Amino acid sequence: xxxxxxxxxHKITETGRQVTLACHQTWNHNNMFWYRQDxxxxxxxxxxxxxxxxxxxxxxxxxxxxxxxxxxxxxxxLESAASSQTSVYFCASSRSEMENTGExxxxxGSRLTVL
Amino acid sequence: AQTVTxxxxxxxxxxxxxxTLSCTYDTSESDYYLFWYKQPPSRQMILVIRQxxxxxxNATENRFSVNFQKAAKSFSLKISDSQxxxxxxxxxxxxxxxxxxxxxxxxxxxxxxx
Numbered sequence: 001x002x003x004x005x006x007x008x009x010h011k012i013t014e015t016g017r018q019v020t021l022a023c024h025q026t027w028n029h030n031n032m033f034w035y036r037q038d039x040x041x042x043x044x045x046x047x048x049x050x051x052x053x054x055x056x057x058x059x060x061x062x063x064x065x066x067x068x069x070x071x072x073x074x075x076x077x078l079e080s081a082a083s084s085q086t087s088v089y090f091c092a093s094s095r096s097e098m099e100n101t102g103e104x105x106x107x108x109g110s111r112l113t114v115l
Numbered sequence: 116a117q118t119v120t121x122x123x124x125x126x127x128x129x130x131x132x133x134x135t136l137s138c139t140y141d142t143s144e145s146d147y148y149l150f151w152y153k154q155p156p157s158r159q160m161i162l163v164i165r166q167x168x169x170x171x172x173n174a175t176e177n178r179f180s181v182n183f184q185k186a187a188k189s190f191s192l193k194i195s196d197s198q199x200x201x202x203x204x205x206x207x208x209x210x211x212x213x214x215x216x217x218x219x220x221x222x223x224x225x226x227x228x229x
Contacts, residue, residue, distance in 0.1 A: 033216075033217075040124075040221055041221060042119075042206055042219035042220050042221045043206065043219040044219075045216060045217075048215065048216065050215065088158065090160065092160075094215065101148070102150065102165070102210040102212070102214075102217070103150070103162055103165065104152075104160070104162075104208075104217055106159065106160035108157075108159055109159070109160075
């Protein structure tokens with residue numbers, strides 16, 4: 001079965017360190033997204049990509065970067081982790097434009113703690 | 116810009132009873148999708164139900180149904196015959212038709228009492 005996987009599922013790091021969260025999907029979806037989930041805010045969009053070599057900033061992109069070198073992967077990098085980036089991070093994908101029903105397919109989430 | 120508002124941070128329901136979760140949204144678009152996603156303690160986000168704005172008929176999925184009021188920009192979720200497994204965080208979400216960015220509400224945590 002097609003799926004979307006994130007790693008690591010849990011990560012504890014220190015302020016100032018670089019952290020990369022991996023996201024790999026086998027749905028063959030062009031669209032991929034990174035969200036962060038914080039109490040009282042729901043899910044907020046960090047970065048998104050509509051295809052290989054395409055990346056775009058979401059509403060809370062400061063301090064984060066992504067790259068898209070193939071269809072399957074969209075890693076999220078925190079260049080210099082800050083305590084405000086302690087959160088649960090979700091990767092998601094959706095179908096290409098002609099088939100897009102709007103539904104998001106989610107990974108299991110990655111809990112990041114920055115001390 | 117589109118917004119999604121869930122005014123109930125928490126709700127509780129007795130097992131086998133019915134509960135309604137509220138959601139309102141703001142948009143100037145006429146074509147869009149609305150969703151309810153469920154997030155159980157496992158953290159996995161699961162699609163519960165989807166509504167296309169051009170359809171007047173309310174979507175239903177087994178015990179889950181919606182009350183979609185387009186003019187009022189309201190999209191509530193009704194859970195009938197509540198079960199312990201329905202306990203979760205529920206998110207209302209919006210996306211423009213042909214768009215790619217989903218907007219989420221803050222979520223409603225549902226407790227189910229045995």
